[in-house]
Amino acid sequence: xxxxxxxxxxxxxxxxxxxxxxxxxxxxxxxxxxxxxxxxxxxxxxxxxxxxxxxxxxxxxxxxxxxxxxxxxxxxxxxxxxxxxxxxxxxxxxxxxxxxxxxxxxxxxxxxxxxxxxxxxxxxxxxxxxxxxxxxxxxxxxxxxxxxxxxxxxxxxxxxxxxxxxxxxxxxxxxxxxxxxxxxxxxxxxxxxxxxxxxxxxxxxxxxxxxxxxxxxxxxxxxxxxxxxxxxxxxxxxxxxxxxxxxxxxxxxxxxxxxxxxxxxxxxxxxxxxxxxxxxxxxxxxxxxxxxxxxxxxxxxxxxxxxxxxxxxxxxxxxxxxxxxxxxxxxxxxxxxxxxxx
Amino acid sequence: xxxxxxxxxxxxxxxxxxxxxxxxxxxxxxxxxxxxxxxxxxxxxxxxxxxxxxxxxxxxxxxxxxxxxxxxxxxxxxxxxxxxxxxxxxxxxxxxxxxxxxxxxxxxxxxxxxxxxxxxxxxxxxxxxxxxxxxxxxxxxxxxxxxxxxxxxxxxxxxxxxxxxxxxxxxxxxxxxxxxxxxxxxxxxxxxxxxxxxxxxxxxxxxxxxxxxxxxxxxxxxxxxxxxxxxxxxxxxxxxxxxxxxxxxxxxxxxxxxxxxxxxxxxxxxxxxxxxxxxxxxxxxxxxxxxxxxxxxx
Amino acid sequence: xxxxxxxxxxxxxxxxxxxxxxxxxxxxxxxxxxxxxxxxxxxxxxxxxxxxxxxxxxxxxxxxxxxxxxxxxxxxxxxxxxxxxxxxxxxxxxxxxxxxxxxxxxxxxxxxxxxxxxxxxxxxxxxxxxxxxxxxxxxxxxxxxxxxxxxxxxxxxxxxxxxxxxxxxxxxxxxxxxxxxxxxxxxxxxxxxxxxxxxxxxxxxxxxxxxxxxxxxxxxxxxxxxxxxxxxxxxxxxxxxxxxxxxxxxxxxxxxxxxxxxxxxxxxxxxxxxxxxxxxxxxxxxxxxxxxxxxxxxxxxxxxxxxxxxxxxxxxxxxxxxxxxxxxxx
Numbered sequence: 001x002x003x004x005x006x007x008x009x010x011x012x013x014x015x016x017x018x019x020x021x022x023x024x025x026x027x028x029x030x031x032x033x034x035x036x037x038x039x040x041x042x043x044x045x046x047x048x049x050x051x052x053x054x055x056x057x058x059x060x061x062x063x064x065x066x067x068x069x070x071x072x073x074x075x076x077x078x079x080x081x082x083x084x085x086x087x088x089x090x091x092x093x094x095x096x097x098x099x100x101x102x103x104x105x106x107x108x109x110x111x112x113x114x115x116x117x118x119x120x121x122x123x124x125x126x127x128x129x130x131x132x133x134x135x136x137x138x139x140x141x142x143x144x145x146x147x148x149x150x151x152x153x154x155x156x157x158x159x160x161x162x163x164x165x166x167x168x169x170x171x172x173x174x175x176x177x178x179x180x181x182x183x184x185x186x187x188x189x190x191x192x193x194x195x196x197x198x199x200x201x202x203x204x205x206x207x208x209x210x211x212x213x214x215x216x217x218x219x220x221x222x223x224x225x226x227x228x229x230x231x232x233x234x235x236x237x238x239x240x241x242x243x244x245x246x247x248x249x250x251x252x253x254x255x256x257x258x259x260x261x262x263x264x265x266x267x268x269x270x271x272x273x274x275x276x277x278x279x280x281x282x283x284x285x286x287x288x289x290x291x292x293x294x295x296x297x298x299x300x301x302x303x304x305x306x307x308x309x310x311x312x313x314x315x316x317x318x319x320x321x322x323x324x325x326x327x328x329x330x331x332x333x334x335x336x337x338x339x340x341x342x
Numbered sequence: 343x344x345x346x347x348x349x350x351x352x353x354x355x356x357x358x359x360x361x362x363x364x365x366x367x368x369x370x371x372x373x374x375x376x377x378x379x380x381x382x383x384x385x386x387x388x389x390x391x392x393x394x395x396x397x398x399x400x401x402x403x404x405x406x407x408x409x410x411x412x413x414x415x416x417x418x419x420x421x422x423x424x425x426x427x428x429x430x431x432x433x434x435x436x437x438x439x440x441x442x443x444x445x446x447x448x449x450x451x452x453x454x455x456x457x458x459x460x461x462x463x464x465x466x467x468x469x470x471x472x473x474x475x476x477x478x479x480x481x482x483x484x485x486x487x488x489x490x491x492x493x494x495x496x497x498x499x500x501x502x503x504x505x506x507x508x509x510x511x512x513x514x515x516x517x518x519x520x521x522x523x524x525x526x527x528x529x530x531x532x533x534x535x536x537x538x539x540x541x542x543x544x545x546x547x548x549x550x551x552x553x554x555x556x557x558x559x560x561x562x563x564x565x566x567x568x569x570x571x572x573x574x575x576x577x578x579x580x581x582x583x584x585x586x587x588x589x590x591x592x593x594x595x596x597x598x599x600x601x602x603x604x605x606x607x608x609x610x611x612x613x614x615x616x617x618x619x620x621x622x623x624x625x626x627x628x629x630x631x632x633x634x635x636x637x638x639x640x
Numbered sequence: 641x642x643x644x645x646x647x648x649x650x651x652x653x654x655x656x657x658x659x660x661x662x663x664x665x666x667x668x669x670x671x672x673x674x675x676x677x678x679x680x681x682x683x684x685x686x687x688x689x690x691x692x693x694x695x696x697x698x699x700x701x702x703x704x705x706x707x708x709x710x711x712x713x714x715x716x717x718x719x720x721x722x723x724x725x726x727x728x729x730x731x732x733x734x735x736x737x738x739x740x741x742x743x744x745x746x747x748x749x750x751x752x753x754x755x756x757x758x759x760x761x762x763x764x765x766x767x768x769x770x771x772x773x774x775x776x777x778x779x780x781x782x783x784x785x786x787x788x789x790x791x792x793x794x795x796x797x798x799x800x801x802x803x804x805x806x807x808x809x810x811x812x813x814x815x816x817x818x819x820x821x822x823x824x825x826x827x828x829x830x831x832x833x834x835x836x837x838x839x840x841x842x843x844x845x846x847x848x849x850x851x852x853x854x855x856x857x858x859x860x861x862x863x864x865x866x867x868x869x870x871x872x873x874x875x876x877x878x879x880x881x882x883x884x885x886x887x888x889x890x891x892x893x894x895x896x897x898x899x900x901x902x903x904x905x906x907x908x909x910x911x912x913x914x915x916x917x918x919x920x921x922x923x924x925x926x927x928x929x930x931x932x933x934x935x936x937x938x939x940x941x942x943x944x945x946x947x948x949x950x951x952x953x954x955x956x957x958x959x960x961x962x963x964x965x966x967x968x969x970x
Contacts, residue, residue, distance in 0.1 A: 027369045052834035151916065197697035198861065202905040202919045209913065224834065227907035254909060268839035270868035271908065275888065276846060279868075281839035285804045530752040534815075537710050538766040539739045552756045 013081065014186045014218035015041040015064065015103075019336070020078035022063055031289045033059050034242045036078070036335055038316070043185065044216040046209070048233035048250065050226055050265075054286055056242040057222045061188045063088075065103055066095035083185055101131040104179035106172075106208075108191040113175055114163040120174055121159025124181060131182040146177045150207055169200035173207065180211050186218045193228070205232055226265065230254050238262050241287050241297040243313075243335075248322030258324040261298045296326070304328050367632075374631060380624025387618050390437040398431035402588045411604050421606040423596070429607065432588040433614050439589040441618065443504050443582070444569040450508040452562050455515020460550060462516065463523025464542045474520070477513035485510040485572055486579075493581045500583045503576040507569060518561055522554035560630045567622030574615045590615045651724075652823050652855040653686040653709065653742075658718035660701070660708045660879075664928055677927050678704040679715070680879035683953075686872075688822065691849070691856035693866035693887060695902070696876035699927070702859045705876070706827045709857070710744045722823060740770070743816035747828040749808035753800040759786070760796040763814045770819070785814040789844060806837035810844065817848060826858045830865070842869060863906045867891045875899045878927060878935045881953060885961030895956065895968040897940050934965070942967055 022034040034056050041047045049057045062068050064080045066087055080087045083102055087095065099105075107113050115123060124143040125136060134142070140159070147155035150173040163171055172192060179187055189208060193201035209232060212219045223229050229236055230250055238246040238259065246259040257263045266272070267280040284301040287293050293300050299309040308327045313335040316325040325331060372378075390397060399419075406426035414421045420429035462473040489506035496502050523546075526532060532549050540548075576582035577591030585592060590611045597608030660679035663672030678701045686692045694702045707713040709720050711727060720727050722738050730738050743766070746752040753762050760782035767773050767781060783793050789810040800808055809829060816824055826845070830838035842865070848854055860866050866873050867887050874884040875896065883896040894900045904911075905919040925931050925938060933948040934940070940947070946966045953964045 027366055052836060198863075198907070199697065199901060199905040199919045201907070202914050203916050205913055206916050225907060226835075227909055230909050231907055231911075231913040265836060268836050269864070270839075270842065270862075271864040273868060275868050278843045278846065279839035281843055282836035283840075285806065285837070286834075530746050530748065531754040533712055534744065534746065534752050535765065535769070537712060537739070537744055538769045538819075539736055540769045544769060548757070549754050553754070 012043050013040060014043045014045070014083060015039065015220065016081040017060065017064055018079050018081075020060065020063065020080060021076040022059065023074045023076055024072060025074065026290070029290050030074075032242055032292060033073075033289060034063070035313075036315075037239075037242070037244055038078075039220075039237055039244070041186065041218050041220055043218055044212075045235070046212060046219045046221060046233045048221045048223065048229035048236035049239060050223060050229050050236055051239035052224055052286060054241075054289075055239040057239050058190050059242075060239075061105070061190065061220055061222065065099060065105060065188065066090060066092075067105065100127060100184065101182050102184055103186045103188060104182070104184045105188040105190060106175055106179050106192045108194050111163065111168075111171060114171060116163050118162075119159065120161055120163065120166070124159065124174070124178055127178055128181050142181065143177075146181050147174070149180075149211060150174075150177045151203070152177075169196055169204065172196060172200075172204055176204065176207060176211075180215070180217070183215060184217065186220065187212065188220045188222070190222045191224070194223070194225075201228070208232075226254070226269070227271075238265070241292065242289060243297060243325065244316055245298065245326070246322075246324045247316065248318075252322050256322075258318070258322065258329050259298075259326050260302045260304050260328070264301075374628055376624050377628025377631075380621045380626075380628060383617055383621025384625055387437055387441055387621065390434050391441060394434050394438060398428075398434045400428035400431045402427060402431040402435040403586055404428075411600065411607070413604070414606050420610040421604070423593075423607055424600065429593075429610055432593060433590070433611055436588040436590045436593060436611060436614065437618075439500065439583050439587055440570060440573060440577075440591065440615070443500055443573045443589075444566055447504050447508045447511065447569045447573065448562050448566050450504075451511035451565075452515050452558065454508075455512045456519040456551075456554075456558060458512070459516040459519025459521075460523050460546055460554070463520040463527065464546050464550070470520075473516070477516050480509065481513040483510055486575070486581075489576050489581050498581050498584065500577070500587075500589070503582045504573070507572050507576070511565065511569070514565075515558065515561065518558060519554060522557060523550050526550045526553055556633050560626060560633060563622060563629055564626030567619040567626065570615060570619045570622065650688045651685045652688045652722065653684075653857065654719075654721040654724070655682055655684045655705075655709065656719045656721075658682045658705070658708060658715055658720065660704050660713055660715045662713075674928055677930050678713075678879055679708060680930065681718075682876075682879070682881055684874055684881065684884070686823070686855055686857055688855050689849070689853045690872065691858060691870040693858045693860060693870035693873045694876055695860060695863060695866050695873060697861060697902070700876040701879035701927075702876050703827060704879075706744065706825050706857070706859050710742060710825050711739075736770070740766075740819040741821050742823040742825065743819065743821040744825040744827060745809070745812050745816050745829045748832045749805060749812045750800075750832070752812055753808060755800050758797050758799060759791070759811055762800070762811055763796075763818060765815060766819045781818065782814075785818055786811075788817070788848075789814040790840075804837070805833050806840055809833060809837075809841050813841075813844065813848070817852070817854075820852075821854070823855045823857065826856055826860075828859055828861070831860070831862070838865075845869070863891060863903060864908075875902065878925060878930070880935060880964065881962075882936065882964045883962065884953070885956075885959065889959065889961060895961070895963045896936075896965050897942055897967075898936050901939075936965075 017037060017039040020034055020037045023030040023032055037056070037060050039060065049060065051057045059068070063075070064082065064087060075088055082098065085098060087098065121140065121143060125139040128139040128142050129136070143159060144155045147158060152158050152170070152173060166174065193204050196204065205228065208219065221229060221232055233250050235248065236250050236253055237244050238253070238261065240261050246253060246257065246262045253262065254266065257266055264280065264282045268282060270279060273279055282301050287297055287300065295311050295313055296309045299305040302309065306328070314325045314327050314331040315333040315335045316323045317331045317333060318324050404427060409422050409426040411424055412418055412422040418428050418430065420433060422428055458473060462470045485507050488510055489503045492502045492506045526549065532545055535545055535549060573582060574591030574594065577589045578595040580595065583589035583592050585596070593611035594608050597611065600607045658679055659681055661675040661677045664674045664676045665672070667673050682705055684692065694705065696702045704713055708715050715728070722741050725734070725738060727738050760779050763782040763785050764778040767778055779796070782796060786793065786796060791807065791810055791814065800811065803811070830841050833841060845856070849856060858866060858870055870887045872885065873887040873890050874881045875898065876882065877898050883890055883894065883899045890899065891903065894903055901919055904914045925935065931937060934951045937943055937947050951964045951966060953962045955962050
C-alpha cells in the first residue's frame with residue numbers, strides 16, 4: 001500500500017534532526033522535554049511520529065522550525081538541518097522566510113490558525129504573494145486551483161467567506177491548501193485531524209497524501225493515533241517522555257514491535273481484544289520530566305525491566321531498518337551526554 | 343500552548359508546603375521587578391498607618407506660630423505649614439485617613455457588588471435584567487457629583503464622601519461577579535452538581551464564590567489606586583476630611599494657595615498620593631499576571 | 641445468581657420518542673423564531689446490567705441525548721423513564737430518589753471537577769447535596785469509593801490539579817458511583833485520555849459493572865471502543881437512530897449506508913486509508929431545517945425511489961436489529 005518507497009535510501013534529506021536535546025526552565029527546575037532526539041526525513045517521504053500527550057512529539061518539530069516561544073527554552077545539544085539550513089542558529093526573519101516556502105505546519109485547531117476578520121481568499125493570496133513574486137490576479141488563480149485541489153466545491157465562493165462561516169473540516173482543508181500553496185519541500189502536520197470526525201478525517205488524510213505524492217513533498221505526520229499513522233506513513237518514530245524508543249518502517253514496527261512500550265501501546269487498543277475482556281493497560285503514568293527516573297524512562301512501567309534498565313539509558317540501535325532503545329533487545333550503547341552539551 | 347508547557351505528566355504532585363509557596367511568589371515577582379516595587383510601596387504605607395505615632399517626629403496637630411511655613415530642613419523634613427505644624431508628621435498621619443478611607447470604599451463596594459452580582463447571575467431572568475439596568479443608572483452617575491449631592495444633603499464629611507464613592511464603584515463589581523457567575527454556571531462541574539440535585543444556593547456557596555474570588559481580588563487591588571486618588575480629590579474640593587484632620591487631599595488643597603512661594607507644602611502630600619496610587623496599580627498588575635494561567639507552573 | 645435472572649428482563653432506562661430542540665434565534669419579544677433540532681425522535685431501552693453504546697459524529701445529537709436523559713437538557717416531547725418512572729415529571733422526593741439512580745461521567749475530568757475542592761469532597765458531593773451525613777461519614781464513604789476505583793486513601797486531601805488525567809477520571813467515576821446508581825451515562829469518558837490510560841479506565845468500568853451490576857449508556861465516537869465495551873449499539877445521525885442492534889452484529893455487518901461509511905472511515909490497522917469516494921465527504925445537513933425524506937439522502941450513494949419519504953426504524957426480519965433504510969429491508 002503506502003510502502004512504495006520502503007526505508008529511506010539517501011535521496012537527499014528534507015529534515016535531519018540530530019541528537020536534539022531541549023529543556024524548559026520552570027520554577028521547579030528544568031523540564032527535560034527532549035533528550036537526544038534524532039529524526040531523518042528524506043525528500044518526498046511520509047514519516048510519522050507517534051506518542052502520547054507530553055511525549056515531546058510536537059516540541060520536536062516546533063523546535064526544528066523555530067516555532068517555540070523565544071527565551072522560554074534552552075537547546076542543550078544537537079542540531080537541526082532543514083534542506084541544508086541550520087535552523088537553530090537562524091534569527092526570526094530568516095525563519096520567517098523559511099516557513100511557508102520551505103516548510104509549512106498544519107496545526108490541530110484550524111480556527112486559531114486563521115485570522116477571523118479576513119476573508120479566506122485574502123489570507124491565501126497574502127501567503128502566496130509573500131513567498132512568490134506574482135501579482136494579485138495570478139495569486140488568486142493559484143489559490144483557486146489549490147482550493148479546487150482540496151475538493152472544495154466552489155472555490156470562488158469559499159474565497160469570499162470568513163473563517164467562521166466554514167465547518168471545521170472545511171477550515172482544515174483551507175489550512176492544508178495554505179500550507180501547500182507555496183510548494184514547500186516539507187509539510188509538518190501536527191495532529192491535523194484530531195479535532196475532526198472520522199469521515200472528515202479520512203478525507204483530509206487522503207488529500208494530504210494525494211497532494212504530497214503529486215508534488216513530491218515530504219510530510220512529517222504527528223499523531224497520538226497509531227492506526228491513523230499506520231494508514232498514512234512509510235516510516236514511523238515512537239516517542240516516549242521526550243525520547244525516541246523505536247523507529248522503523250511502519251509495517252515492521254506495527255507487526256513486530258520490539259520496544260516494550262510500543263508493544264504495550266498496541267496491546268492496549270480495544271480493537272484487538274475480545275469484547276468485555278480486560279484490556280492490557282500500561283500500569284502507572286508518564287514520568288514527570290522534572291525528575292525523570294534513572295535509566296530508561298519506561299522502566300517504572302515496564303514488565304521486563306532489570307537492574308541495568310534502572311541505572312542506564314539505552315541508545316537507539318538496531319539493524320535492518322528497525323531500531324529500538326531497550327537493553328532487553330540487545331542494545332549495547334548508552335545514551336550519550338545525559339542532557340549535557342556534546 | 344499545551345504542547346509546550348509540560349504540566350500534566352506529573353502523576354502525583356504533592357501540595358507545596360508554605361515556605362515553598364513563598365519561594366514561588368518570590369520567583370514570580372522576580373520576573374517583574376515593578377511588582378516588587380509596588381509591594382515595597384504598599385508595605386511602606388502599611389507601616390506608616392500602623393506605626394504613625396512612633397514614626398512621626400512631632401504631634402501632627404501641634405501648632406507652633408513661631409515656625410510657620412519653614413522650608414524643608416533637618417528639623418522639619420517636609421517643612422511646616424501656615425500654622426507651623428510639621429508636614430512630615432502630617433503626611434505620615436494622613437496615610438491613616440487617606441488609605442483607610444480608600445480601603446473601606448473598596449471593601450464596601452466589593453462586598454455589596456459581589457453579593458448583588460452573584461445573586462443576579464444565579465437567579466437570572468427578569469430580576470437579573472432589572473438589577474443590571476439599575477446598575478447602568480448608578481454607573482451613569484459621576485462619583486464627584488454624587489458626593490456633592492450627598493454632602494449637600496447630609497453635610498460634608500469623610501464618611502459621606504466615602505459612601506458616595508463606594509456606591510458609584512458597586513456596578514463594576516456587580517458586572518464582574520455576574521460575568522463570573524454566568525460563565526461558571528456553564529462549567530461542567532456545575533452541571534454535574536446540578537445533576538445531583540444541588541440548589542442554586544449550594545452551587546453559589548461551594549462552586550461559584552470560591553472560583554470567582556481571584557479575578558475579584560485583582561480588580562479590587564487595581565481599584566484601590568484609583569480610589570486613593572478619588573478620596574484625595576474629594577477632600578481637595580472640601581467634601582471629604584475636614585480640617586484640621588490630616589489627610590493628603592486636604593493637605594494639597596490647603597497647600598495650593600502657597601504653591602508659588604512655599605512649594606513643599608502641596609508637593610509632599612501630592613507625592614504621597616501619587617506614589618501610593620502607583621504602588622496599588624503595580625501590585626494589581628502583578629497579581630493579575632501571576633494568576634494568568636499562561637504563567638502558571640513556570 | 642437468582643438476581644441475574646430478573647436483571648436480564650428489567651429495563652432500567654426507557655427513552656421513547658424523545659425530541660430535544662433549542663431556540664436558535666429569538667425575536668425582539670424573546671420568542672424563539674427558529675430551533676436547532678438536536679434530537680428527533682429517539683426511542684431506546686437499556687436492560688439492567690447491560691451496556692448500550694451510542695455512536696455518531698459530532699453534531700449528531702448524542703451528547704444532547706445524554707444531557708436530556710440525565711436532566712440537563714429539558715425536552716418538550718417524549719419520555720425518559722428510569723426504572724419505569726418518568727424523570728422529568730417526577731417531583732420532590734420521588735425526583736430526588738430517581739436522581740440517585742442515575743449518574744453521569746463527563747468527557748473531560750479537568751473541567752468536570754471543581755479545582756478548588758479536595759478529592760474527598762469531590763467524591764462525596766452527591767451525598768453532601770443529598771444531605772444527612774456528617775463530615776466524618778462523608779469522608780469515610782469517600783475513602784471507600786476511592787479505593788474501589790483504584791485511588792489511595794492518602795489522595796483524599798489533594799486537589800484535582802495534582803493528578804494525571806486518568807486519575808482525575810477515576811475521581812469522577814468514584815463520585816458517580818457514590819449514590820449506588822443503577823444507570824451510568826458515560827459521555828465520551830476516555831476521549832480526553834491517552835490510549836494507555838483509556839485502557840485502565842475501560843477496565844475499571846468493566847470491573848465496576850461486573851461487581852455492581854451497573855447499566856451503562858456509553859456515548860462515543862470510537863467504533864472500536866463501543867464494539868469492545870457494549871452489548872448493543874445505536875448509530876445516530878442528525879438526531880435519529882439510523883441503526884441499532886447487538887454491537888458485534890451491527891459493527892461487523894452494517895446495513896445502513898451511514899453506518900457503512902462510518903466504519904469505512906474509522907482508522908484501523910487492518911485496512912488502508914479509504915478512498916475519498918468511499919467516505920462521501922458531504923457535510924452534515926443543517927439541523928435548523930431538517931431535510932425532507934430520508935435524513936441521509938444528500939450524502940447517500942444508494943439513493944433511489946423511496947428515499948424521498950421519511951424513513952422509519954424497521955426491524956430486520958431475522959434478528960434483534962433495526963435499520964432506518966428501506967433499501968436494507970431484506
